[in-house]
Amino acid sequence: MAMPVAGVPTESPAAHVPAGHALARIGRAIRSNRKAATGTILLLIFVLIALFPWVIARDSPTTDAYQPHLGASATHLLGTNAYGQDLFAQVVWGTRNVLIISVVVGLATTGVAVLIGVAAAYLGGVWDGTLSVLTDVLLVIPLFPLLIVIAAYAHGGTTLVLIAAITLTSWSYTARQLRSQALTLRNRDYLEAARVRGERRLYIIVVEVIPTMTSLIVASFLTNALYAVLLSSSLQFIGLGDPNTVSWGTTLYWAENNAALQTGEPLWAIAPGACIALLGAAFALLNYAFDEIGNPALRPVRRSKRVRSA
Amino acid sequence: MRYALRRLGFFVLTLWAALTLNFLLPRLMPGNPALAMMTKFHSAGANPQTLRALETLFGVNNQQGLIAQYFGYLHQMLTGNFGTSLSQFPASVTSVIGSAIWWTLGLVGVTTVLAFILGTGLGIVSAWRRGGKLDSVLPPVFVITSAIPYFWVAMVLVLVFGITLHWFPSQGGYYVTTDSPGLNLTFFQDVVNHAFLPAMALLITTIGTWILTMRNTMITTLAEDYVRMARAKGLPGWRIMLDYAARNAMLPNLVGFAMSLGFVVSGAILVEYVFNYPGVGYMLLQAVDGEDYPLMQALFLLITVAVLVAILAADILTALLDPRTRAAR
DSSP, X not given: OOOOOSOOOSOXXXXXXXXHHHHHHHHXXXXXXXXXXXXXXXXXXXXXXXXXXXXXXXXXXXXXXXXTTOXXXXXXXXXXXXXXXXXXXXXHHHHHHHHHHHHHHHXXXXXXXXXXXXXXXXXXXXXXXXXXXXXXHHHHSOHHHHHHHHHHHTTSBOHHHHHHHHHHHSOHHHHHHHHHHHHHHTTOHHHHHHHHHTOOHHHIIIIIIGGGGHHHHHHHHHHHHHHHHHHHHHHHHTTOBOTTSOSHHHHHHHHHHTTTXXXXXXXXXXXXXXHHHHXXXXXXXXXXXXXXXXXXXXSOXXXXXXXXXX | OHHHHHHHHHHHHHHHHHHHHHHHHHHHSTTOHHHHHHHHHHHHTOOHHHHHHHHHHHTOSOOSOHHHHHHHXXXXXXXXXXXXXXXXXXXXXXXXXXXXXXXXXXXXXXXXXXXXXXXXXXXXXXXXXXXXXXXXXXXXXXXXXXXXXXXXXXXXXXXXXXXXXXXXXXXXXXXXXXXXXXXXXXXXXXXXXXXXXXXXXXXXXXXXXXXXXXXXXXXXXXXXXXXXXXXXXXXXXHHIIIIIIIHHHOHHHHHHHHHHHHTTTTTTHHHHHHXXXXXXXXXXXXXXXXTOHHHHHHHHHHHHHHHHHHHHHHHHHHHHHOHHHHHHO
């Protein structure tokens, strides 16, 4: 489960460009790359739904107010489940929980990884040794089973427990990548200059080192957000989340508990799963596009310009 | 030699870390989850000896200090005493796992090998015909499939091929009511039939990584001088593709394959759950559900050890196949 995703840039050409330029470049790249544009639009739609769910779903996601087992119709776009809850409302209102988890975990994981990775590379010596061993050990312990064990002892996770558990266990891959990139920067002239100027270490790390790694940090955020979507939904699906939260994973949990597929209510299980896949795809597409931007060799070849092979 | 020793040291260190995590987690959690479990063992009628062993494992009703508990726990783990299962009392944890492991090894093992072979093949062709039909369709498709949750693919397969079309059975490992395990053709067919849909679910969700890794490495190799040299010599295209480009681009995928064999044990937890497949992953979730902590602890350890062994194997494989690693160390 902890296999690295193929779409993670290993090196970025933006290494010398200050942060402002890098972000502007990213913006331009999103507009010109079709995968990035699709990913951005998908993500924006989900963010809008999470912010204003009542605009498209007037029904409450939790009241058992309707007749159970209704099929899809104009009043209930996805029908109702065995408890008489409106499924469209559940899916729409459930967006918020997943999106909060993915963004918070994405930011927190990347933050921890930046701290540990850059500190290891920049401080060197014993610090580097200790932090690297810690990173490597955490990297190889199977993530999903570990999360299952933690959530089991915690007797199911509220959203906060899920966020904390996923963040604490999944920063290692990013930390390792950031460390290797920071290592290549360590002896650059402009850092030497900062040291000669007499700047403090913290200042050098925050102002000189981290901004040059913006591309990689953004890409890491996307990967971590994608993993947070999949991991938290999976945990909620197997009943290790809080069964009262409104979220896609919880809806799936109740669907599986009521054998929705076997009792002729496929939409109960298929709809929230499709949403997870779409949100995941949004993050994955953005990430892949970043990879293409960072590594021109991977960009799709235009047929007319194609170099003759074989 | 020094390289091998270092990797071995890392192996031991990580194993120790996993053991310690297993020890600390139940003790750190609020509400002492292990205490409730012990009451259940009491009412199940466990004998004093069993109870004492479990007390050592989870640190309940124990007068010993934490350090003494820790060494008692390590001793039990290293001597293979994983305790008694609560959900299948009074069977030992070891025997309970023994009955499930073969199902997982069969299903996920075979699927992993298939996914590797198919994925690498498609990756080679896709990179070789750069910009061709296959190459323009495959990468974006598999970027998206990599984001789809395993269990959802499994559910769609259950719905379409199991419930709607009735092509394949979608629950369990064999027909429990009409068939009994044995070495005969009917049982074998039954097992293959039941394994088909879970195997497809795994194949669909894992093959993308193999294709993309192979394709991306091979694109880099194709630009190398020795490939141009091979072309200049007038070698046939398939030889350049396989013997020159693919052979040198193979290393990341081979190492990934060695590692993925370690994830065989844990890789299918959710797929097994959806199909009620009687393997290790399904068992882990049942153990969680029944608060069977000894079984859960042992399964987590088994999964971790499998991954660690695979990583050690992958390291050795890299050293054997790539002379540059040896020189660099």
